[in-house]
Amino acid sequence: MxxxxxxxxxxxxxxxxxxxxxxxxxxxxxxxxxxxxxxxxxxxxxxxxxxxxxxxxxxxxxxxxxxxxxxPGFIDLHVHGGGGHAFENGTDEILAALGTHRSHGTTRSLISLVSNPVDDLVHNLGVIADLTASDPLVLGSHLEGPFLSIGKKGAHDPDALIEPAPAIVERLIDASRGTLRQITIAPELPNALEAIEVLVEAGVVVAVGHTEADADLTRRAFTGGARLVTHVFNAMNGIHHRAPGPVIASFEDERVTLELVLDGHHVHPDVAKLVFEQAPGRVALITDAMAAAGASDGHYLIGSLDVDVVDGVARLVDGGSIAGSTLTLDHALRLAVEIGIAPSIAVAALTSTPARVLGLGHRFxxxxxxxxxxxxxxxxxxxxxxxxxxxxxxxxxxx
Structure with missing residues (x-):
């Protein structure tokens, strides 16, 4: 054709x-x-x-x-659902959720999974591996957990968070059958730095996130091969004048790309502009969208956790933490342009930058x-x- x-x-x-x-x-x-x-x-x-x-x-x-x-078609590195559908609920739900995001310009996606028991993750990684083989618009899976800090868990079930023991890491890699493209990990956990090296050797892009790591430990993770930061500023220590944290470490390392949720709620627009200024060409706009993206306000689940969506903002019923977003990438693009990001730079953050992160810059x-x-x-x-x-x-x- x-x-x-x-x-x-x-x-x-x-x-x-x-x-x-x-x-x-x-x-x-x-x-x-x-x-x-x-x-x-x-x-x-x-x-x-x-x-x-x-x-x-x-x-x-x-x-x-x-x-x-x-x-170019948009690429979403980090999305959990949409259109009322969550990715943990099987192939039909995944495809229905992707349909919502595809209608808003996202042509290629990773399928992100929240923290769950390892057996559940193994099953869902297999489902995504099958879907990746049958649908070329699915680029593979992203594990946002279970190797996260309880202190920065955000909207993750604390009972599902574990240390990255070598046997578990290998089991997850094997279950994905080569389609695990990205994983978020807190580098302060026992075995985490060793796990990062194993995952990188297996071809997985490692992201630092949901972490209490300081700047020095974050730099060690980057030295070990981590090349991404999960939703920068969210679920990590911010910039303090005596404790710069992972944000400054990621700004200074030109090998590292920073995910950014630009929805007007996760990060203030002035701070979002700072990210673009301090990491030129290294910002990947993501949705981190949950099931309510492209759907109505109401009650939803993220994994096993209850979420209420009011005026398009998703928050945990227990504790009120922001629980993903209801964003689509076209909305993120509009907001980027509105806050003064040049169109070519904003579009690159939706297209060429995420493609490069996945080693697919020669194709997309x-x-x-x-x-x-x-x-x-x-x-x-x-x-x-x-x-x-x-x-x-x-x-x-x-x-």
Missing amino acids: TLIIHSAQKVDADGQVDDFWFASEAGIITATGTGTGWRTNVTDSNASADNTADTSDTDTTVIDAHGGWLA GTLTVGHAADAVILDHGWNVRSVFADGRAIAGAAA
């Missing part, structure tokens, strides 16, 4: 280009340019220059972006030849008009 999108304002990590077009074959971008050069890629006389072709009669689809923004993240034909068309207010993955339209995209 051929997909052509033209007359767009392209924006990605490489910058902005007016009157941009790309053509793709079999889900891969094969040509790009500006102006009317896209017409040379239309080989089917039934394909309209201004409308989607009738795909029952032709393999060519031509989309006129009408001057709207054209960005920019609208360049050789990359997947994952694309999002947005209006001038940064609202999603249509979404494409592997050169095909995603049904139900927000209009």
Whole structure:
């Protein structure tokens, strides 16, 4: 199948280009340019220059972006659910939740699991491994726990938190069948620094998070191979003038990427701007979304914990801690632009930066030849008009 999108304002990590077009074959971008050069890629006389072709009669689809923004498909490193569905509840629930996020521009996702008993995690890692094999838009799994600090547990069940014993680490790696892409770990736990090295050797991206570690211990984790910080500022010590903590350690290490939940609640907008300023090119906007993303306020579960969502803010019933978000990545993009982040930098934080974290920068993240034909068309207010993955339209995209 051929997909052509033209007359767009392209924006990605490489910058902005007016009157941009790309053509793709079999889900891969094969040509790009500006102006009317896209017409040379239309080989089917039934394909309209201004409308989607009738795909029952032709393999060519031509989309006129009408001057709207054209960005690469968004990549979410950290998401737990959406549309009223949680990822721990099986394949159908996972797919339903992903459908919500895909309609808002997220074309590739990790499947994040909260802390649960090891047997449950092993089962769910197997489910995600099967789904990764069948759905190319699923990039694998992210374990946010169970190797977290009780003192910084956030919305994790304290009864499920354990130390990273070598046998358990190996069991989780084996259960994922090569699809465990990311894990959050508190480096102060016994065996944690050794576990980080084992996980990195297995090809897992290790994130420091839900931790009471100071700056020095965080640096040791980075030396051991950790390359990510889970939702920076949240569930960790902040910046103190005599105790800089993990945030300063991550700012100073150019190998490290910082996850940021930009929803107006997790991190103040002024602090979010500081993160972009102090870690240029190293911010990955994430949703950390739970089941209520794209759904109504009400009562939900995160793992086994009760959560109330009021005015779009999710909090534990017991204690009131923020319990994930109700964010979608298009909303994060709008907020980033509103607080003064340049569009190309904001889009990079949704696309090329998370792709690079996963070692997939050669396949995703920019609208360049050789990359997947994952694309999002947005209006001038940064609202999603249509979404494409592997050169095909995603049904139900927000209009």
